[in-house]
Amino acid sequence: MIEVRNVYKTFYVPHRVEALVDVSLDVAAGEVVVVIGPSGSGKSTLLRCLNHLETANKGHILIDGIDILDPKTNINKIRAEVGMVFQSFNLFPHKTVLDNITLAQMVVRKRKKEEATSKAMALLKKVGIDDKANVFPDQLSGGQQQRVAIARALAMDPKVMLFDEPTSALDPEMIGEVLDVMKALAKEGMTMVVVTHEMGFAREVADRVIFMDAGRIVEVGPPEHFFTNPTHDRTKLFLSQIL
Amino acid sequence: MQASGIDRNRSKLNRYSWMGVYLLCLLGIMLALYLATIQIDYVWRWNILPKYFYNQTQITITAKSEGTVASISTEKDAAVIILKTTDGETEKYKVPGTDVWVAEGDTIYPGDTLGAYKEWRAGLLTQGLYLTLKVSLYSIIFGIIIGMIGGVARISTNPAAKWAAMTYVELIRGSPLLVQIFIWYFVLATLINELLKKYSIPEISAVWYGIAALACFTGAYVTEIVRAGIQSIHRGQIEAARSLGMTGFQALRHIILPQAMRRILPPLAGQFISLIKDSSLLGIIAVRELTKATREGITASLQPYEFWFTCALLYLVLTFTLSMFVQYLERRMATQ
Numbered sequence: 013m014i015e016v017r018n019v020y021k022t023f024y025v026p027h028r029v030e031a032l033v034d035v036s037l038d039v040a041a042g043e044v045v046v047v048i049g050p051s052g053s054g055k056s057t058l059l060r061c062l063n064h065l066e067t068a069n070k071g072h073i074l075i076d077g078i079d080i081l082d083p084k085t086n087i088n089k090i091r092a093e094v095g096m097v098f099q100s101f102n103l104f105p106h107k108t109v110l111d112n113i114t115l116a117q118m119v120v121r122k123r124k125k126e127e128a129t130s131k132a133m134a135l136l137k138k139v140g141i142d143d144k145a146n147v148f149p150d151q152l153s154g155g156q157q158q159r160v161a162i163a164r165a166l167a168m169d170p171k172v173m174l175f176d177e178p179t180s181a182l183d184p185e186m187i188g189e190v191l192d193v194m195k196a197l198a199k200e201g202m203t204m205v206v207v208t209h210e211m212g213f214a215r216e217v218a219d220r221v222i223f224m225d226a227g228r229i230v231e232v233g234p235p236e237h238f239f240t241n242p243t244h245d246r247t248k249l250f251l252s253q254i255l
Numbered sequence: 256m257q258a259s260g261i262d263r264n265r266s267k268l269n270r271y272s273w274m275g276v277y278l279l280c281l282l283g284i285m286l287a288l289y290l291a292t293i294q295i296d297y298v299w300r301w302n303i304l305p306k307y308f309y310n311q312t313q314i315t316i317t318a319k320s321e322g323t324v325a326s327i328s329t330e331k332d333a334a335v336i337i338l339k340t341t342d343g344e345t346e347k348y349k350v351p352g353t354d355v356w357v358a359e360g361d362t363i364y365p366g367d368t369l370g371a372y373k374e375w376r377a378g379l380l381t382q383g384l385y386l387t388l389k390v391s392l393y394s395i396i397f398g399i400i401i402g403m404i405g406g407v408a409r410i411s412t413n414p415a416a417k418w419a420a421m422t423y424v425e426l427i428r429g430s431p432l433l434v435q436i437f438i439w440y441f442v443l444a445t446l447i448n449e450l451l452k453k454y455s456i457p458e459i460s461a462v463w464y465g466i467a468a469l470a471c472f473t474g475a476y477v478t479e480i481v482r483a484g485i486q487s488i489h490r491g492q493i494e495a496a497r498s499l500g501m502t503g504f505q506a507l508r509h510i511i512l513p514q515a516m517r518r519i520l521p522p523l524a525g526q527f528i529s530l531i532k533d534s535s536l537l538g539i540i541a542v543r544e545l546t547k548a549t550r551e552g553i554t555a556s557l558q559p560y561e562f563w564f565t566c567a568l569l570y571l572v573l574t575f576t577l578s579m580f581v582q583y584l585e586r587r588m589a590t591q
């Protein structure tokens with residue numbers, strides 16, 4: 013489903029940072045991959061390269077067999093297939109919860125209003141906030157906003173979902189409700205790449221955990237590997253800090 | 256305004272006495288001005304002003320040919336005079352009202368007055384005010400259109416669009432409006448009108464060159480306001496929109512511009528208030544807007560003080576109305 017081959021990404025502004033160095037990664041359909049690593053290690057950059065919010069400098073990224081770095085590729089079409097959930101929710105504040113979820117369905121997927129609405133209501137029910145369809149995002153708690161953001165991404169019927177620290181901006185009591193939605197999604201067979209430090213989540217649903225440091229993938233393995241016998245010193249140090 | 260906790264509490268008496276001080280100052284200034292004008296023997300004649308807003312003029316109806324009055328009848332609110340001309344034809348004249356100056360059987364020569372009626376006409380100041388409003392309104396509309404396009408071009412990644420917008424903004428902001436009006440009127444207008452004449456198309460009047468000058472001037476400032484408004488929207492908004500598969504244009508239209516609008520509105524209002532005031536410069540290219548009309552009124556009446564104060568007050572009414580309207584829009588957007 014996702015193939016990442018020898019990808020490099022360097023930022024030059026404000027100063028030179030090698031955010032990704034020779035990163036390769038395969039994610040099969042239905043697989044759940046959790047990415048961990050210290051702040052600044054390139055986790056967000058990797059995720060953002062996957063839907064072309066950042067352009068990788070070198071290497072190849074294939075989504076469902078299509079090379080997204082090829083200038084001839086229609087990137088808007090690929091992005092509609094790749095859902096993304098941000099740390100800061102990024103809901104549209106001038107639209108109601110319902111309109112947040114129907115807008116892209118109508119303008120990108122060209123669905124009729126009724127179809128988009130019924131799809132949105134079904135998804136809101138699934139994430140447990142169908143009673144808030146007609147309120148504006150700023151009237152919701154952080155956990156509710158993030159669930160709306162997930163519903164908004166799912167409304168496009170994506171083949172892959174990317175999560176960039178979806179619970180980091182939440183008060184502790186709201187983390188559970190968001191993780192529950194993500195776990196349900198994983199159980200349904202959604203292909204997911206999740207940047208998170210919630211090791212409980214990783215242990216429960218991840219097929220693989222990837223540890224990144226300084227732009228490189230340092231260690232890959234099933235969740236148990238990281239809990240029982242991580243090999244690299246950097247990994248051990250990092251895990252000792254978060255667990 | 257509610258007094259906040261950081262200020263000391265004022266008693267009611269204290270508040271009212273300071274309001275009194277304010278009013279006394281105001282009255283004092285007006286009185287001082289009045290006394291000063293008395294000393295130089297200026298005679299205030301406010302009563303001459305109304306006719307410069309609205310006045311009644313007598314309009315006479317005159318005969319076109321020689322003949323005799325055959326009949327006079329009334330029809331609704333008008334008198335109808337039938338004239339038998341010496342050539343044996345009949346002519347029909349309608350005089351609104353009842354003020355008929357001839358009788359049946361009278362002999363009439365061309366140019367003779369058959370009757371008269373009075374009509375209310377907009378005075379000099381009303382006409383000027385209307386033109387100022389018209390010029391401002393058109394300039395605002397065109398200024399918004401130019402500014403929207405310019406603002407989007409300014410942040411576009413297309414070098415041609417970006418540089419064109421930057422050049423436009425710098426050129427306009429770098430020279431005085433007065434000079435720009437002269438360029439529009441003495442350079443572009445002559446050029447364009449000569450060309451139009453060559454192809455026998457009717458010429459464009461000075462008002463439209465004035466509107467063009469104001470619209471282009473305002474458009475440059477609106478461009479910067481729109482650019483700043485768009486850039487003030489958090490990056491996450493456009494990223495969320497694009498990550499859903501929207502094109503740059505769709506994201507701009509559905510996500511960025513509606514949000515930017517709320518932030519654009521207050522500085523835009525300030526810009527348009529300046530525009531209304533700047534329209535007073537168009538008098539120099541023979542557009543008879545409010546300020547020019549005021550000067551003509553002074554030439555006719557020799558009462559400059561009353562006219563200039565009235566002129567300023569009329570501008571204040573226009574700008575105040577506009578700022579109230581924008582405040583209303585802002586409140587409506589906030590509760591939306």
Ligand SMILES: Nc1ncnc2c1ncn2[C@@H]1O[C@H](COP(=O)(O)OP(=O)(O)O)[C@@H](O)[C@H]1O
Pocket residue numbers: 023024025026029030031049050051052053054055056057058
């Ligand atoms: N848009 C950007 N411009 C410049 N540098 C960036 C940008 N995005 C990320 N970086 C840099 O790239 C490195 C990796 O960042 P990021 O992928 O956000 O790390 P993580 O998500 O693991 O905390 C950091 O050093 C960060 O400062």
Ligand SMILES: [Mg+2]
Pocket residue numbers: 055056057176177
């Ligand atoms: Mg990050």
